[in-house]
Amino acid sequence: MNPSRLSAELDSLIQECGVYPYKFFNVLHHSENPNLDLTKQNEIWQDIKDEEWHDLKLENYSLWAITDNGDLLWWNEKQTIAMNPRAQEYMALPVNPKQFIRLIGLGKVTGIFPSALWMHA
Numbered sequence: 001m002n003p004s005r006l007s008a009e010l011d012s013l014i015q016e017c018g019v020y021p022y023k024f025f026n027v028l029h030h031s032e033n034p035n036l037d038l039t040k041q042n043e044i045w046q047d048i049k050d051e052e053w054h055d056l057k058l059e060n061y062s063l064w065a066i067t068d069n070g071d072l073l074w075w076n077e078k079q080t081i082a083m084n085p086r087a088q089e090y091m092a093l094p095v096n097p098k099q100f101i102r103l104i105g106l107g108k109v110t111g112i113f114p115s116a117l118w119m120h121a
Contacts, residue, residue, distance in 0.1 A: 001062045001076055009075070010038070010064055013098045021101050022117050025065045025073070038064070045072060053088040056081065064097050071112060073097070084112045 010029055019027050019036070028038040035041070042063050049058035061074040061081065074081040080100045083090040091111050093100060103109045104117055 001060055003062075005077060006038075006062050006064065006075065009097055013101060016098060017101055022104065024068050024114075024117055025101065025104075026067070027065050027097075028063065038062075041066065048072070048083075048085060051085075054083070054090060056083075056090065067113070069114075073100070082109075082112060087112070 007030075010027060013021075014027055014029060017027075019029065021027065026036060028036060028041050030039070031037045045063050049056075049061070058074060058081070061076045063072055064075050064080075065073040067073075069084070070086060072083045072085065074083065075097055077096075079092050079094045080097060081090055081092045082100075089112055091109075093103070093109065095103065100109065104113065
């Protein structure tokens with residue numbers, strides 16, 4: 001994944017929605033806080049790309065957000081994958097991060113996320 005394209009996408013998302021959209025999604029960025037730092041969190045979660053519970057090929061994906069519930073959001077410039085490692089489930093949508101967050105607020109993306117996100121958006 002092109003790091004400058006990812007940074008531009010996340011900067012645009014943060015400018016439009018803030019670093020904590022819907023008070024649930026923590027958008028990763030260059031931060032002094034290691035829990036929010038894009039580089040650090042991608043290093044920490046690198047091993048999940050090879051776990052056997054999913055059949056995803058995540059080598060070209062970058063982690064771009066972590067939810068309050070510990071869900072992981074990945075992007076490869078073509079699609080976003082939302083992953084719930086605890087329940088071993090995931091979903092993929094052919095959208096960029098900003099579109100993904102917009103669709104959440106419209107109630108168009110449900111599945112692994114709490115319904116309160118689109119009920120009160």
